[in-house]
Amino acid sequence: MLQVGNEYNSFDELNDAIRDYSEQHSVLFVKDDCKKVASENAKLGPNTTKYPDRFVYRFVRFRCKHGGDVRTNGRGTRPNQRSFKTECPSELSVSANRKKDKMVVLKFVDEHNHEISR
Numbered sequence: 001m002l003q004v005g006n007e008y009n010s011f012d013e014l015n016d017a018i019r020d021y022s023e024q025h026s027v028l029f030v031k032d033d034c035k036k037v038a039s040e041n042a043k044l045g046p047n048t049t050k051y052p053d054r055f056v057y058r059f060v061r062f063r064c065k066h067g068g069d070v071r072t073n074g075r076g077t078r079p080n081q082r083s084f085k086t087e088c089p090s091e092l093s094v095s096a097n098r099k100k101d102k103m104v105v106l107k108f109v110d111e112h113n114h115e116i117s118r
């Protein structure tokens with residue numbers, strides 16, 4: 001069960017949770033944005049606790065695959081329209097927490113603006 005505040009020991013664990021959720025709910029989350037642990041650690045000073053490699057990401061955001069689907073009717077497209085994508089609001093953001101030594105779910109929006117195939 002995915003929810004805000006969930007803690008995971010590694011990216012593998014998080015990935016398993018996402019996979020289970022995706023299978024149960026027939027949605028497909030794809031990585032939308034991320035910051036790698038390695039590049040973040042490189043910025044930290046020598047006396048600072050580093051992010052463990054098992055987190056892989058210091059921050060990672062997933063979005064529903066349908067969020068990127070192009071859906072046009074071929075009519076009524078306004079010239080100033082910023083995007084013609086179906087912007088699905090569903091989102092899962094996870095951040096590494098060095099104090100807790102865990103990956104923590106910061107944001108989880110379990111809402112879709114399209115039909116979910118079952």
Ligand SMILES: [Zn+2]
Pocket residue numbers: 027064065066067088089090111112113114
């Ligand atoms: Zn969606």
